Amino acid sequence: MSKDAKSVTRPKLVKTEPDAELPLERALLVKIHDLMVKARVLEERLIQMYKQGHGYFWIGGPGEEAFNVPLGLLMKPGEGPAFDYLHAHYRQSATLLAMGEPPIGALRQMKNVATDPYSGGRNFAGHFAIKKWNVVPVSSPIEVQYAMAPGTALAQKRHGGDGITVVTGGDAGTAEGDFATCLIWSTRPGNELPVLVVVTHNQWGISTAAATQQANPDIAERGKAFGMRTRTIDGNDPINAYLELKEAFDYVRKERKPFLLEAKVSRLYGHSSASGANFVTAEVDCVKSYEERLERAGVLTRAEMDGVRRHWTDTIAQAARTVRDEPQPAPETIWDHIFKEKG
């Protein structure tokens, strides 16, 4: 823990019965579990759709649910600078679900049907764009969101209030100059920006191990050179992630200054369908470990948790059946939305 972090008031840790060890209210623990399972089931359905030929390419975030769900729960969704902006990368489905997005949209984008609410069948899975919630379009380049985030944050600083900008990316992408751009533009003296800079560190860039490319294993360290508050956390533990994120969100909202948060996470189905999208057993499965913990603490029984998984499996399978029969976008729609004509 950095010196800075120690001096800041930690959120009140609510002790609950029957398990005094878990420092969040039971309802929140259960909600986080529900969303983590829902997100995992969604990603596994997307992978299955890819393997069955109901989509050309899969990329997503199974393995990051323990971090991404709390992130979504802490967002302040809405449109305009009074609300939070999310500059996400393509492993963020759990965050979107936690914000309240129905899973069928992701299935529609996977199947590239006309009803795809994010891109109208134009973009890959996981490339969300939701104007009414300030979820700016996710794009495939792994770094550009870091260059855009200072812009929305500057508008928010000007606007006042407590809306902040959240930008996320992976560890490999921080080798790009745009990551440095984000740190420089967020910390201009007198113009510090309300931006939460997130790096989910899964140790891989497709097939290249992070340890072979970046000398410092803790990317958050780089923020210190800019006088930023920084933190490296275990992102596989949703309780820890929630508490750490809460502290970071509170700091950025209140102080209107940047915070660099690095979360160590797993990558459970490889980079994308290009690398097979097969389950890996060598990494921590955050859903499994969280469920063991919930069961040990008596928060949920195994049977209850199996019920949650069954529920989402059935619900999302039903949604996939709905999507299966939906039409592709019409060829002439390629000409739609090149230029906006009216305000």
Place this chain on the structure above:
Amino acid sequence: MANMAQAIRMALHYAEENLGVTDIFGEDVGPPLGGVFTATQGLKTAWNSPLDERGIIGTAMGLAMAGQRPVAEIQFCDYIYNVIDLLKLAGNTYWASNGQFNLPMVVKTPVGSGIRGSIYHSHSFDATATHIPGWKVVMPSNPLDAYGLMISACRELNPVMYLEPKALLRIRGEQPIPGEPGDDKALSKMIDAPLGDRTKWKPKWPALTDYAVPIGEAKIVRPGSHLTVVSYGRTLPLCVKAAKAAAEEEQIDCEVIDLRSLWPYDWACLKASIQKTGRVLYVNEDTEVTNFGEHLIRRTTDELFYQLLAPPTLLAGKFIPGIGLADNLEMASVPQLNDIRESIRKLAAEAP
């Protein structure tokens, strides 16, 4: 009359007062310098950015996403190449989000030769800019159009690439900007930052108007019947000179069209002129391979082949890696007056 840099400055002042422009920014754009060509002196929303083109374009995109209206500057277009994927992204954001996120942003950047700028201050960007769908691309050739195009750019709902022919930035216009005082010295005293300490200086702006040049409208700057010359930016005034000389010395009557907007462009204007003359010369100074003029030639042959009296011709910059500093090198690299005259003569001599 105002020069082009003053015209751009006045349009930006009008835009920040009346059109909702919130940020005019880039390297050395704010005080004390107000831009390396002085085009942003005295503007209340102008500010200096880090020396980081990717941050400039990325921040402009973020500002536009959050309801602001930025005008971002890349100091010379030679330095815009490291943001090419961000330009692509800005161009596809509205389309990729299926009509959710449009980006009302202007990127202005000085282009082209004419100031002996050597390899990294002489490049053109029109060929590359017109390869990036989702952008509107404009390029004035005189101060009045520079004013009017900037007003239109600042009203746009989409990204606009505003190319400034740097050789013309200091050239005075022949037509006044509506509202500018008749006396050049009076204008300079009002809006040019003084030498030395500028910390207490504030400009006195003339009463300006919303005079606009619509994006997508070309202008016939010299009517003629024998041959059509289409150009924009630095080479446009040279084409006018060449046309005058051709009329006086060779009785060749050229119609000269200032394209002004490269995308979208005024095909109706070009088509009507080429149908009348049967001969067309396209002139610009970007490198000639995959040049925007080549697209115009392709469309000309596709649509007007049987009405042509001569092969459509492109006079453009040489396809070489840079523009050399020495006078001879620069002059040999990009079209000059004599090259245009020679091309006109050659085209006029063609017979089917």
